[in-house]
Amino acid sequence: MAGSFITTRFNYILGWARKYSLFHYPYITACCGMEYMSTAASHFDWDRFGTGWTRFSPRQSDMLVVCGTISHKLAPVLRTVYDQMTEPKWVMAFGTCTVSGGIYDNYAVVQGIDRIIPVDIYIPGCPPRPETVLDGLIKLQEKIQKQEQEWRWKKRK
């Protein structure tokens, strides 16, 4: 009884810590990058929500922000970047192109990045306004808080 209480509290604290220190790796290919920049920069400043550092190395980041159209030519690269990220990791699909392929329903474009990598939060919009992004970010943080947290000494199934 006491043991499960401690585990639950530890899980809660880990979730709380993780949701407020989302180091992110921006994977930007198209115009959504502009909205990413305005969201990340001082005016909207998503550091207020704990999305502090932009890490330009997938190995140091927790959240992969995929902005913009992903073509089939680029798909293996995105897959590699995702594989290089260390656990725990989350993926944000930023904009309609990453959510569903958007207007580009043709031979070249992947119809949603969830065909390549698992996605945690979908943000629609072409491109989404910074308010939408911040709303999506808060929803992702709620999701992280509720998740069953993995940690190093916990036995993997």
Next chain:
Amino acid sequence: MEKKKIIEELKQKFSEKIKEISVQFGDEILLIERDSLLDVVQFLKDEPYSYSMLLDLTCVDYKGHELRFEMVYHLFSISNVQRLRIKVRLSEKDLQIDSLTSLWKNANWLEREVYDMFGVSFKGHPDLRRIFMYDGFEGYPLRKDFPLRKRQPRIPLRK
């Protein structure tokens, strides 16, 4: 140099090679034979016509026509501030044309794009391979008979 004069001199020099001359939006369009392309373009590039800039080079697919593909070359003369379009029609069975890489360096990538999207092969091109699509991509996506729903992913997709 006057545009009319250029057209007159072209007519004199390549009379049987020029199939048609038309004007659209103030720019002349020459429809020429395939084998005379390099000669005509070299003639226009030299002084005093000095169409020294290749603005663009592309292809159009007229599916159902006997000569299905049409190459379009956009030339620009900086000293005379004039534009000129050159068109060459190609049949599907013999889909090749002389490369312009010997005259303009930028023709290299433009011709690779046309090769990638339409499958036109360029004689004398130093490095003719796909530029946009990846290795192993089958078909030429800007052709009118390319299947609309055909997908060729490089890695296996989830679901």
